[in-house]
Amino acid sequence: MQYKDTSDLEISLLLEAIYRKHGYDFRQYSQAHIRRRIMNRMAISGFEDVSQMQSKVLNDEIFASELLQDLSITVTEMFRDPAFYRSLREKVIPILKTYPFIKIWHAGCATGEEAYSMAIVLQEEGLYDRTTIYATDFNQLALNQAKDGIFSNKMIKEYTTNYQLSGGKESFSSYYTSSYDNVIMNQSLKKNIVWANHNLVTDSVFAEVNLILCRNVLIYFDKNLQNKVQSLFFNSLINGGVLCLGSKESLRFSDLYEKYMELDTKQRIFKKKY
């Protein structure tokens, strides 16, 4: 990568342009992360400097959507952090079992692997038929892929290991069919998943839900934005509802910390107090 010295001002003007023209607000994201992604795009697309990118963002829809892809990191896995899913089975499923109908929100679901993992757990626990999973992201391309439920088989070995370590009860291969280099997730897993475009920064409360998973999304936000999104989650959860964060994300610095109890400190699972 060829570097140039790029000032914070140039970057913040570019983010302002993206927001004003396209409505996507990255102004309160982690700056080091945003800078890295922008410099990457600058190198790939061969721009001299950020101002060139700015005028391209304003005038070229295709480039703008490429840049949006760059700024939304959709890296994900099925049963990422098996220990988390084990804890989900042990500590959260019993709570869900007490409800006649269950609503779950995956915020920042990327290409859907996490939502499919959840559907598998719920099926095995006999809860899926009374559940609706709302899986949202602001990245429409990722959502489209999630909806198709077709994934490259390169990762299947790893996913199978993850699944087994997470306390899976079946053979993982019973959840998909293979087709050339891909696997296609079973229709029975998709039927209660609603895929929807939702932006955590600019859209409001999404639904009243029993369980929210927002994993590895808040790490990209600065402290203020984290707090703002945390109150969005708080307002979307019913009393006694459960919030699951990524394994390196914390509520401790949030203003709302007091309003939850920790169900599993290590796996970052919190229960909203009554």
Add this chain to the structure above:
Amino acid sequence: MHYEAIVIGVSSGGMNVLKIISAALPIDFKIPIIIVQHVGAHSDSKWIQLLNEKSNLLIKEADEKEKIEKGTMYIAAPNYHLLIEKDKTFSLSIDERVNFARPSIDVLFESAAEAYREKLIGIVLTGSNNDGTKGIIRIKECGGLTIIQDPKTAESPYMPKSAIDGIEADYILSLEDIVELLIKIDNQNNNFNKLYK
């Protein structure tokens, strides 16, 4: 020069050198040290606790949004990239692997170079890939001090060699000499503080 942080990149052979460095630094060593050691995605943090028990300094995993403090050695968490913000706090990210690595040394070094500019010391140690080369180049460009382990003394010479090919390093030294140099720099830092307070 008054240095505010040290970043270290290390890969295969790293456990041994980190043991030596962490045990050798004295209790009054001030400059914070931030380390990327390549480890597997599911590695646990027991080795960090072990290092901590044998060290005069506090050694811990770098937490998301944590403020970087003096007298502390921070280690990047497995399976996340570690970045430094200009307000001297940590950010984590699960971007694609860089140089097949997550955490990647380049990602840490490049963000640290932006955050600390010429007040940064970058160190590349033993390893068998070329992660860290781009990062150390960037540190040099931003005016930081660059130190590379003498490949002849490294368990895996490839990574330091690759870094040496990338820049005119300020120092190419054995591990023992690197530790000695860091202690000297830290002492100068403290004198500098006394002088300008």
